[in-house]
Amino acid sequence: MSTGDQERTHETTESNRDDRNTGKRDADATFGGDYGGQYVPEALMPALQELEDAYERYVLENEDGFMDEFRERMREFGGRPTPLQRADRLSERYDREIYLKREDLLHGGAHKLNNALGQVLLAKYMGKERIIAETGAGQHGTATAMAAAHLDMPCEIYMGRTDINRQRPNVYRMRMNGAEVNPVTAGSGTLKEAINETMRDWATTVENTHYVIGSIVGPHPFPKLVRDFQSVIGEETRRQIQEQAGRLPDSVVACAGGGSNTMGTFHAFVPDEDVALYAVEAGGSSLQIDVEEGLAPNSATLSTGTDGVLHGAMTKLLQSEEGQIVESHSVSAGLDYAGVGPELAHLVDSDRVTPVNVDDDAALNGFHRLSNLEGIIPALESSHALGYLERTAGPDAETTSHDELGDLVVVNVSGRGDKDLETVLEETEKRDLEAAPDVEVFDG
């Protein structure tokens, strides 16, 4: 964390400490007005305040050398820093400088370890004895299981039944690392239900258990805590691009589901007003909500959502007019969530971050293009960011969008796509994708 960042994070905390644990609202709990907050059952409030104290002491103030130990473990166990790589053939295709932040090279194959290791280590400093976490696609679950094994903490992961069935390899990875995987059968058996069930576990076991939430969502202080652990992505990127390209980029592009890789990449650039920030959401198959079925065939929360409260925070949501949360959908399980981090909702409303979205087809094309042109198989989540490059700067892009991204662009490759190969083959067979190889011959 740069000195500037630490000062920024500290700005409001001191003055509001007096209100802590008194039942009054803590002004630090929200982003620019009402986004954020702590909409949780009463039983969890003392634990959130305990966590907030630990966050300030260990993360912001480096008490007992917590942040030093975190950084050292991220270096030695995680493999940080990850490279910022000039993508030669993409640069040629889009006629500008394209750099890729290679979070796919982090241990575990995605940016998720930054947060998981940070929180499991924090739980250890807090004297907690047990770790629980939710997972959707299994990436956060596997990162948490790895971190818990590494730091010798018992760990249970809640995962929707549907997700367990479609993400077997990740279930095996978690179990290999010694975690228990608890299937959640409620509702559609995906991420939203897994979060509900983890919160119920935490409401029961809060006295000795820490809940490692997987994105910049949930009640305060989780959105800030997760952002700070993830912000290493943007801090490295900001330093690397200046070393390698001699200046700050014109734009930074990252995919957004809950928003942890997005905010992790953007945070260091937020004060750099000349750097445009694009959060690419999953447009799925359509941007409309089917109210009758309670289903949105997308997860474009920042682009189309309305304000409401889900999983402890006021944020933008995919919901019916009556306030029921709808089932989201994306070809990428990691973006498939009806909410989004409250800080991103705030940065979108204040016009600092531009929300955009690409559909399943564009993401699949992005996947194939990077695999084919650069020899990097990206996660389907990250493929959305690559799909947006093509849409604004590719050969078929509208000329009006051509200058949008500028001459120097950074794209965060938040994870690698090994986990997605089966889905990609299946979905590619159904479609006529211009960037795809002939998948019919893959089995031959």
Add this chain to the structure above:
Amino acid sequence: MSGDPAAADSEVEAAIRRNRPALITYITAGDPSLEDTKEYVEALDRGGSDLIELGLPFSEPIAEGSTIQAAINRALAAGTTPEGFFELVEDLETEAPLLVMTYYNMILQYERSEASRASGERAVNPRDEPDVRPFVERAADAGLSGIIVPDLPAEEADPLREACNDHGLDLVCIVAPTTEGERLERIMSQVSGFAYVQARLGTTGARANVSVATHDSLARLSKYDVPKAVGFGVSEGDHAAEIVEAGADGVIVGSALVDIIAEHGAGEENGDAPAADALEAKAAELKRGAVRGAESVTDDPEVTPEPEQP
């Protein structure tokens, strides 16, 4: 808040003080249909409920155990809407005051839901900040006496509390086993109607015994002169007796009643009479238990409850 029943301007508080020990019952509105709910509420009223909580279903009920989650799913599958809920409340003529139990998002979205229903399209700008007042106004108009919101701690409750005060509704505070120190003081100073004492950590759901935490909590709260009702896990007359004996002014029972509704299912022959009868009988058993607990306190004020087996 005064200890004198005559001075209480809250219908909810008055109902508890007048009927002490009070029985507070909960069911989910729309499980399995709003018509059935009407029958069931009337049965609970006849059975001796002194307050009735009606759940307005929300798709993400993080404070509920599996029993009430399933009831909420049945109610949503049956198409239960906020407006249908309020029309049910308007239809009900019960002796017991009614409270709505729902999650905060349902309260926040009511204005948008109504605007859209009236105009047939999305009438509120998505960037407009949601407002809790339209819900509270409608709740007061429909004849509800109070609101309970399990995902709204004291820290976030100011806007809703102000709206409730303006419309004469009680916003019921929940006190958990983990609530202590300055937070406990503040919450107890804001008690409206009664303090909802959460008997144990975790979620709602019928349990086989009364928790140690119940006795601890009631002892901890005994110095506050506000009505205290205990919920989370209470399912039998004997539990009610033990809880009242330990110092509670009322008991809250939900999952045990929802279990009865679930067992009877929807669309049986002879309408809903069997489920309604069973609910009435269960309410009567619980009320008798509570009264028994109160009598043993009167008999021997020094009595202390048997410590629970671990």
